[in-house]
Amino acid sequence: MKYLDEYRDPALAVKLLAELHATATRPWAVMEVCGGQTHTLVRQGIDELLPAGIRMIHGPGCPVCVTPLEVIDKALAIAARPEVIFTSYGDMLRVPGSAGDLLGVRARGGDVRVVYTPLDAVRIARQHPDREVVFFAVGFETTAPANAMAVRYAADAGIGNFSVLVSHVLVPPAITALLDAPDNQVQGFLAAGHVCAVMGWTEYEPIAARYRVPIVVTGFEPLDLLEGILMAVRQLEQGRSEVENQYARAVRRTGNTAAQEVVRRVFRVTERNWRGIGPIPTSGLALAAEFSAYDADTRFATTGVRTEENPDCIAGAILRGTKLPTDCAAYGTRCTPRTPLGAPMVSAEGTCAAFHNSGRRPAPSTVEEIG
Amino acid sequence: MCLGIPGRIVAIDDRADPADPVLGTVDFAGLRRSVCLDFTPAAGIGDYVIVHVGFAISQIDEAEAAKTLAVLDAIPDVWETELGPEAAT
Numbered sequence: 001m002k003y004l005d006e007y008r009d010p011a012l013a014v015k016l017l018a019e020l021h022a023t024a025t026r027p028w029a030v031m032e033v034c035g036g037q038t039h040t041l042v043r044q045g046i047d048e049l050l051p052a053g054i055r056m057i058h059g060p061g062c063p064v065c066v067t068p069l070e071v072i073d074k075a076l077a078i079a080a081r082p083e084v085i086f087t088s089y090g091d092m093l094r095v096p097g098s099a100g101d102l103l104g105v106r107a108r109g110g111d112v113r114v115v116y117t118p119l120d121a122v123r124i125a126r127q128h129p130d131r132e133v134v135f136f137a138v139g140f141e142t143t144a145p146a147n148a149m150a151v152r153y154a155a156d157a158g159i160g161n162f163s164v165l166v167s168h169v170l171v172p173p174a175i176t177a178l179l180d181a182p183d184n185q186v187q188g189f190l191a192a193g194h195v196c197a198v199m200g201w202t203e204y205e206p207i208a209a210r211y212r213v214p215i216v217v218t219g220f221e222p223l224d225l226l227e228g229i230l231m232a233v234r235q236l237e238q239g240r241s242e243v244e245n246q247y248a249r250a251v252r253r254t255g256n257t258a259a260q261e262v263v264r265r266v267f268r269v270t271e272r273n274w275r276g277i278g279p280i281p282t283s284g285l286a287l288a289a290e291f292s293a294y295d296a297d298t299r300f301a302t303t304g305v306r307t308e309e310n311p312d313c314i315a316g317a318i319l320r321g322t323k324l325p326t327d328c329a330a331y332g333t334r335c336t337p338r339t340p341l342g343a344p345m346v347s348a349e350g351t352c353a354a355f356h357n358s359g360r361r362p363a364p365s366t367v368e369e370i371g
Numbered sequence: 372m373c374l375g376i377p378g379r380i381v382a383i384d385d386r387a388d389p390a391d392p393v394l395g396t397v398d399f400a401g402l403r404r405s406v407c408l409d410f411t412p413a414a415g416i417g418d419y420v421i422v423h424v425g426f427a428i429s430q431i432d433e434a435e436a437a438k439t440l441a442v443l444d445a446i447p448d449v450w451e452t453e454l455g456p457e458a459a460t
């Protein structure tokens with residue numbers, strides 16, 4: 001219970017844990033999908049406070065981690081062009097491509113800029129009509145509406161020197177792919193609160209019914225996670241498989257319809273390759289035909305990019321939840337947040353970075369026990 | 372980039388053109404940023420919203436905003452990642 005005194009409401013945490021201990025009669029494996037939730041779980045040691053047998057599997061919900069290598073390599077090629085101002089969310093800058101990262105491109109003279117909202121990228125395009133401004137449009141359903149809106153504004157304002165390199169991913173098809181995998185161990189899911197704030201949870205209902213898995217929409221503060229886990233375990237113990245909402249303060253069943261509408265208009269659903277996992281049908285967004293003029297991929301004809309993953313990195317197994325970062329030979333030695341070999345060590349939302357920031361050390365006996 | 376930070380709307384800008392984004396100023400525990408309010412049309416001055424990459428995506432109440440802020444504080448670099456370098460404290 002060493003971490004409990006750090007909780008906002010330790011008494012409630014103790015109560016939720018006691019309830020969880022009273023509820024769990026068998027081992028269960030529950031996956032938290034969101035990288036922010038992974039961070040809270042590992043940092044607060046929640047996974048270590050759970051009843052024996054209740055195991056958290058850390059899911060692929062880190063947008064930085066799952067952006068495929070070929071897209072990073074395309075970004076590097078585009079960003080190196082002299083006429084381009086390449087704009088990106090900051091955490092993409094250190095993601096290793098086949099040969100270096102965006103910070104390296106900047107060091108070699110590329111104009112690579114961090115923006116905090118895609119509207120800033122549009123503003124830069126307006127200020128520099130003589131340059132080509134490209135925005136790296138990555139992320140889950142939470143970032144898609146903002147990125148879609150940036151494209152729509154650029155189109156409405158007739159800004160011709162703006163384009164986007166799109167690599168959006170969608171959560172429900174990834175959950176389905178994980179459940180279809182022959183080595184799947186996940187029996188219940190905590191769905192990411194902010195993805196659902198945008199999308200609602202109607203898409204999860206057929207998945208819960210078809211695969212008989214409970215899915216609990218969960219926030220990402222420690223008490224949210226404890227309650228979400230309790231709700232999932234309770235369903236598992238009772239043989240229920242429903243979608244429940246722990247994060248009622250921010251999420252409604254139908255989500256944010258204004259945000260969904262602009263996503264539907266600007267993007268179309270497509271197959272997407274997930275770094276470390278491979279292609280998943282209908283799991284990505286690409287620009288709709290109406291907005292194809294804003295596609296950086298075609299504007300800069302980045303075909304022929306050849307990719308090469310670091311052979312030491314086991315990111316694929318980590319993102320599928322079949323291995324822990326501490327199982328990786330490079331973890332904490334050759335691979336650290338300062339010198340990441342793979343994407344899950346780059347962003348604070350990545351599982352390897354969450355483990356490393358919390359000082360998790362390889363513990364073979366523990367790994368065997370839960371594996 | 373995927374977390375989202377709660378803040379309070381303190382101003383809503385006038386728009387020159389109705390096609391322009393609805394922008395406002397949101398206060399994040401003392402730090403103020405311009406935020407697009409297109410996705411939360413019902414939120415007004417004084418309301419709390421969850422802001423993600425410069426867009427409000429959901430309206431929440433004040434007590435819940437405070438809870439979420441407490442957990443975000445524990446995540447390294449979260450302010451800088453979500454709000455910009457001036458936000459690093």
Ligand code: SF4
Pocket residue numbers: 312313314315318325328329330331332335336340341342343344345352
């Ligand atoms: S520790 Fe580094 S090398 Fe190992 S799986 Fe994680 S990111 Fe890849």
